[in-house]
Amino acid sequence: MPTLYHSPLSRSSTIVTLIDELGADVEIREVTIPRQDGSGGPDPVNPHPEKKVPFLVDGDEILRERGAIIVYLTDKYPEAGLGPVAGAPGRGAYLSWLFYYQGVMEPVIILHWAQISHPAFDASLRDFDTMVERLAETLEHQPYLLGEHYSAADLLCCSPFLWFTDLIPENPAIRDWVKRCTGRPAIARTAKRDGAPG
Structure with a gap:
């Protein structure tokens, strides 16, 4: 086990x-x-x-x-x-969102929360507003990151907004997504x- x-x-x-x-x-x-x-x-x-x-x-x-x-x-x-398994439709998007979270979202959110900025961060990770744009360009067209159904990518990518509720973007599509994700019984x-x- x-x-x-x-x-x-x-x-x-x-x-x-x-x-x-x-x-x-x-x-x-x-x-x-x-x-x-x-x-x-x-x-x-x-x-x-x-x-x-x-x-x-x-x-x-x-x-x-x-x-x-x-x-x-x-x-x-x-x-x-x-989560789509290897070879299943949506696997690429699933992996991309998980790696985007680890490599970009979490560092950008921590830097934003700590009020730390530097041109090197913006050049490599981008900034908080750019991260919000990436979420919005997907969530303004579908309820979840992979489409119509909730996945573990949603669980991970919405997780910081459980702790930093004041950082939830004003974008209505993102706010609705966070509400859907964080409202799950689990x-x-x-x-x-x-x-x-x-």
């Missing part, structure tokens, strides 16, 4: 939600991590080399980074229909499991 190392109210909460959505048989082991407020700390039982989460162990396979774990799990549990169950306030 795969094992997910998870710390409540962290990036790994996205993977807990995915496991719920997939109906996957995955053991979830809670570990501590260092927190921005100075609480927590590295957990010696966490096998991640940097003591981060999420970290997935499945026999001899070990995975870190949410995008990689998402592809692995949606491929392992294809019957849930949360997200509420993860929040309850994690002990999220409110």
